[in-house]
Each structure stands twice: as C-alpha cells, then as structure tokens.
C-alpha cells in the first residue's frame with residue numbers, strides 16, 4: 001500500500017525549514033520533503049527527504065507511484081531580486097514548477113476521489129503601486145486592489161494564484177476530461193523575519209540581514225532608503241498561517257487567496273529596533289536603486305480582515321513580541337554559542 005504523506009517542496013528554504021519542523025512536531029502524517037539541496041536539520045523517523053528538482057517530470061511521476069499525497073505545501077520558488085537577474089529561470093521554477101505540482105495534485109485527486117489540498121505561499125510582490133503617492137494613500141491594501149506586479153517574481157506569484165483559482169473553479173483536469181478537485185488555498189506573505197535562518201535573493205531581505213549582521217558584530221549597508229515601509233511578519237506566524245489555513249473548514253473560506261500580516265515598519269524603524277538591542281552595531285544606507293524601486297511598488301501595509309474573519313487568522317507576534325520575545329533573544333543565543 002502506498003504511504004499517505006504531506007509533501008513539502010522547497011523544504012530546505014527559509015519557510016520550509018520552519019514549516020517542516022512545525023509539521024513534524026504535530027506528527028500527524030508522514031512528511032515527504034523535496035528540495036534541490038539536503039536538509040540542514042533533522043526531522044525524525046516519520047519523514048523522507050528527496051533531493052531533486054520540481055521540474056524533473058520523472059521524479060514527480062515516481063512520487064505519485066510511491067506515495068499517496070494528501071496535502072502539498074508548495075514553497076519552492078526563486079525570490080524577487082534573484083528573479084530579476086534570471087527572469088526566464090524564475091519563470092521556469094516559479095510557474096512551470098507550480099504547474100507541474102498542480103498537475104500532480106490533479107492526478108492524485110482523480111486517483112483518490114478526494115480533493116488534494118494545495119497550499120501556496122504568495123507574496124506582497126503581487127501588488128504594484130504605481131507611484132510613491134499611491135503607496136502613501138492606499139496604505140492597507142486589500143486582496144483585489146493594485147494587483148499589477150512589476151517584477152518577474154510578482155507576475156509569477158499572481159499567475160499561479162490565478163492558475164490555482166482556475167483549477168479550483170473550472171473543474172477541468174489539465175490533461176483529461178475528468179472533473180478535478182483541487183483544494184487550492186493561498187496566503188500573500190509580507191516580508192518574513194526568522195531568528196534562525198537568513199533569506200537569500202529577496203527584496204525584503206534588508207530587515208533580517210540587518211538584524212543578523214548586528215548580532216554577529218558585522219557592519220551592514222542597507223540596500224533601501226530609510227523611509228521605505230513594507231509589512232513584515234515573524235517566521236512562526238508565517239508557518240502558523242499556512243497550517244491554520246490548511247486546517248480551516250472549506251465552507252468558511254470566502255477566498256482562494258488571503259492577505260496576512262503583522263506589523264509595518266520603515267527601514268529606519270527597523271534600524272532603531274536593531275540598535276536598541278545591539279547599540280554598537282554599524283548600520284548605514286547604500287540604496288540599490290533597482291531594489292529600492294521594487295519595494296516602492298509594494299504596499300506599506302496589508303488589510304488581512306478576510307483572513308481574520310474566515311479562518312480566525314491572528315499573528316501571535318506583533319512588533320514588540322516579534323523583536324523582544326522571538327527575534328532578539330533567539331538571535332543573541334544563536335550567535336553567542
């Protein structure tokens with residue numbers, strides 16, 4: 001008999017590292033993780049890691065043959081700054097990779113006769129405020145506003161949200177005539193900050209980079225201007241959002257894609273908070289105009305009312321708790337050892 005599993009792609013990445021450990025703690029199902037690289041953490045017996053590429057069709061076919069996949073957390077992606085350097089590769093990984101996983105979910109749903117759940121992290125990068133004035137005026141952006149992304153990554157995420165919506169509503173399989181049942185659910189994340197990992201290739205990375213550099217006594221040059229403001233969230237809230245959305249009864253969900261957020265900060269405010277914890281830190285600004293231009297199009301804050309109404313979304317870590325209870329103590333501990 002095939003083993004029932006939850007599949008997590010991008011398991012070695014920032015969100016994956018935190019999510020897999022959270023899922024392993026609940027211990028409900030065997031975890032099947034997939035990433036290009038080995039995992040840097042151990043998860044325990046109820047876990048199989050496969051090192052491989054989401055674009056490898058024969059690998060995906062093997063997974064379908066060997067496992068009964070009940071839920072997919074599809075995290076693998078190239079982030080916004082990196083995607084601007086290699087847009088075609090980004091399109092392949094972010095769009096074609098997602099399509100391959102959606103196809104796998106469709107096949108599994110057909111075979112099982114029950115909807116496979118497909119949980120997809122989208123991003124504030126799907127928004128594209130046309131001017132700084134618009135960004136100032138429309139600070140708490142709602143799900144349907146300003147969805148004109150300016151980056152390859154933002155376009156990829158927006159299109160995959162739409163693909164998920166299409167496959168949830170139109171009941172057509174990609175390759176056959178049978179009705180398909182994919183239970184597609186997505187959250188749009190703000191910038192994420194983890195105490196245990198540092199992201200790479202993102203445009204919101206200046207916040208975690210500043211904090212981790214200060215804790216290691218390294219000077220840091222922030223690549224956006226001090227006034228730049230975007231929303232953020234502590235990593236435990238991000239993985240909680242994915243798990244809580246996955247657990248919500250379908251009948252409560254009025255949307256396919258939900259904003260989630262916690263606190264909104266300018267780069268200067270993050271610097272102040274970091275200096276409060278590490279007073280000797282050397283943090284200056286050396287804006288990179290391309291990255292600056294990207295964050296200028298992202299909203300200053302998100303309206304996540306729908307998520308709080310439909311599936312009781314609420315972040316555990318507001319700005320104070322995120323820095324005082326989660327980030328600073330854990331980062332201090334991490335680098336002092």
Ligand code: AKB
Pocket residue numbers: 079080081122123124125153189190191192201202203204205
């Ligand atoms: C990035 O900066 O690309 C990501 C994101 C906001 O989705 N952190």
